[in-house]
Amino acid sequence: MKAVRFHEFGGPEVLRVEEVDRPEAGPGQVLVRVAATTFSPVDATIRSGGLREVFPVALPFVPGLDVSGTVAALGEGVDGVAVGDAVVGFLPMTADGASAEYVVAPAEVLAAAPTSIPLADAAGLPSVGLTAWQSLVDHADLKAGQRVLVNGAGGAVGGYAVQIAKRAGAHVIATASPHSADLVRSYGADEVVDRSTTDVADAVTEPVDLVLHVAPADPSALFGLVRPGGLLLSTTAPVSDDPERGVRAANVYVRPDAGQLAHLVAEVDAGRLDVHIGHRLPLDAVASVHENPLAGKVVFLP
Numbered sequence: 043m044k045a046v047r048f049h050e051f052g053g054p055e056v057l058r059v060e061e062v063d064r065p066e067a068g069p070g071q072v073l074v075r076v077a078a079t080t081f082s083p084v085d086a087t088i089r090s091g092g093l094r095e096v097f098p099v100a101l102p103f104v105p106g107l108d109v110s111g112t113v114a115a116l117g118e119g120v121d122g123v124a125v126g127d128a129v130v131g132f133l134p135m136t137a138d139g140a141s142a143e144y145v146v147a148p149a150e151v152l153a154a155a156p157t158s159i160p161l162a163d164a165a166g167l168p169s170v171g172l173t174a175w176q177s178l179v180d181h182a183d184l185k186a187g188q189r190v191l192v193n194g195a196g197g198a199v200g201g202y203a204v205q206i207a208k209r210a211g212a213h214v215i216a217t218a219s220p221h222s223a224d225l226v227r228s229y230g231a232d233e234v235v236d237r238s239t240t241d242v243a244d245a246v247t248e249p250v251d252l253v254l255h256v257a258p259a260d261p262s263a264l265f266g267l268v269r270p271g272g273l274l275l276s277t278t279a280p281v282s283d284d285p286e287r288g289v290r291a292a293n294v295y296v297r298p299d300a301g302q303l304a305h306l307v308a309e310v311d312a313g314r315l316d317v318h319i320g321h322r323l324p325l326d327a328v329a330s331v332h333e334n335p336l337a338g339k340v341v342f343l344p
């Protein structure tokens with residue numbers, strides 16, 4: 043089968059498209075014929091070796107944390123899924139990923155794929171949708187009527203966060219570039235701050251209950267926007283509590299959760315959660331996207 047792999051840590055140039063043996067599903071595993079995977083900044087950090095102490099991987103390694111596809115074979119002891127089923131999943135970071143024609147996945151990370159969108163597009167849901175859900179629901183316990191600032195709403199995680207927060211009944215303030223502002227508004231944001239021309243600290247005039255920081259920048263200036271007793275969550279830069287103002291802070295590290303993913307799939311099929319795909323590219327474009335990341339969620343098709 044065709045797969046994208048790297049044999050050493052380094053820049054995008056270490057990625058190669060190769061012919062490799064098709065993997066086999068072991069006990070508790072499922073072999074998935076890949077419909078699509080995605081590009082994630084985490085893939086790039088793993089490739090560079092920046093996470094080798096946290097997520098040690100065996101070389102050569104196949105990137106691709108998200109997968110959508112159809113079940114091709116079942117390992118011993120797997121039930122609840124059948125050959126031919128369409129599935130989605132967020133794969134373990136230390137195992138070979140889905141930048142290939144087939145991938146082996148633990149059965150417990152897979153959920154039935156949405157039926158209302160193309161199967162390939164469904165790869166744009168797992169890791170980023172789970173990051174947004176776990177931030178707002180698990181960490182923040184978001185309630186209706188709260189004021190939420192999503193800093194970096196034009197990105198994949200931010201787009202889901204706006205939709206989930208609005209669905210929960212929050213007042214949502216979102217920062218976005220002019221390129222993504224209309225999309226963020228369509229997700230239900232009550233206020234959109236143009237981050238290219240406006241300092242968010244000047245634009246937000248009333249304190250917020252929660253800041254979700256998903257932008258690749260230092261979030262320290264955002265603490266002043268949070269009311270005492272509020273919360274700042276970051277999926278990118280490290281943060282710690284601000285005890286002088288009584289503001290809590292936490293770093294969000296996404297984890298696979300098939301139950302939560304199944305809920306997000308149900309929201310997609312009910313028309314309450316939009317999966318936006320910015321680009322659909324062939325698998326052999328993985329290296330070029332690692333070199334020049336594209337705005338919007340990128341889906342790779344084998």
